[in-house]
Structure formats: structure tokens, C-alpha cells
Amino acid sequence: MLETLDSVNWANLSPFGQGVDIAAHVRLLLSPDATDRNRARTLLFSSLNADATIYDATAAIIPFLLELVAEEQTPDRVHILEFLYRLAETCEFETWEIVRLYPNNKLGFLRLVNDAYEKLAGGYEVYL
Numbered sequence: 001m002l003e004t005l006d007s008v009n010w011a012n013l014s015p016f017g018q019g020v021d022i023a024a025h026v027r028l029l030l031s032p033d034a035t036d037r038n039r040a041r042t043l044l045f046s047s048l049n050a051d052a053t054i055y056d057a058t059a060a061i062i063p064f065l066l067e068l069v070a071e072e073q074t075p076d077r078v079h080i081l082e083f084l085y086r087l088a089e090t091c092e093f094e095t096w097e098i099v100r101l102y103p104n105n106k107l108g109f110l111r112l113v114n115d116a117y118e119k120l121a122g123g124y125e126v127y128l
Contacts, residue, residue, distance in 0.1 A: 001068070001071060002023075002026065002027065002064055002068075005023045005026055005064055006023050008060050010057065010060075013056045013060055022044070026040070028040035029041065029044075029075075029076070029080065030074060030075065031075075032075075037075060041076070041079055041083075044061070045083045048061060049086060049087060049090055053090070054116045058087065058116050059115040059116040062120055062123075065084060066084070068080055084123070
């Protein structure tokens with residue numbers, strides 16, 4: 001599980017930058033310590049959907065969250081599922097807001113949101 005997590009160049013993806021080890025925080029979602037899992041969730045989930053925004057890092061992390069949810073032994077799976085649901089809602093909202101707020105630069109933003117949405121939709125079997 002999470003074999004390709006370190007192959008992502010997280011430092012180049014917003015909103016994290018160089019200061020946060022995203023791969024370590026994703027792995028902490030599997031920690032036996034509930035406090036560690038909660039801290040990791042708080043950092044990841046609040047950053048990846050800050051102000052109801054989809055970032056390039058959001059789209060990149062979705063496949064790993066789906067991988068965690070697919071494993072029955074993953075602790076606190078319900079929290080990850082709730083976050084994925086919120087991301088799907090954000091994608092829908094963002095699409096309309098982008099068209100309204102950024103008429104001259106909507107294609108770049110729409111591609112980003114579409115990428116996140118497609119990754120979320122790709123996990124439909126996991127949700128069932």
C-alpha cells in the first residue's frame with residue numbers, strides 16, 4: 001500500500017511547499033496512535049481544501065486516500081471518506097465559481113478541478 005507515494009514531488013505542489021512532508025502525513029493516517037492520525041488528518045484535510053478550493057496537491061493525493069479507504073484495516077476510514085465527499089462537493093461548486101469569477105482564465109482552473117473530480121469518480125467501487 002502507498003508504494004508510489006514518494007514518487008510524487010509534493011514540494012512543488014501547492015498549498016504545501018517545502019516545509020511539510022506530505023508522504024509522512026499520509027502514512028500517519030495508518031498510525032496505531034489516534035493522536036497522530038488526527039494531527040495528520042487535520043493538517044492534510046484543512047490544507048487540501050482550504051477555503052473550499054481544489055489545489056494541484058488535492059488531485060495528486062486523491063488516489064492515495066482511495067487506496068487507504070479500500071483497505072478494511074485502515075483506521076478511521078470514515079473520516080477519509082467524509083473528506084473525499086467534501087472534495088466532490090467542492091469540485092461541483094468550484095466549476096461554477098471558476099466560470100463566473102475567472103472568465104479569461106477558466107480553462108486552467110477547470111482542468112485542475114476536473115482532474116480532481118475524475119480521480120474521485122474513479123474510486124466509486126471503493127465507496128460501495
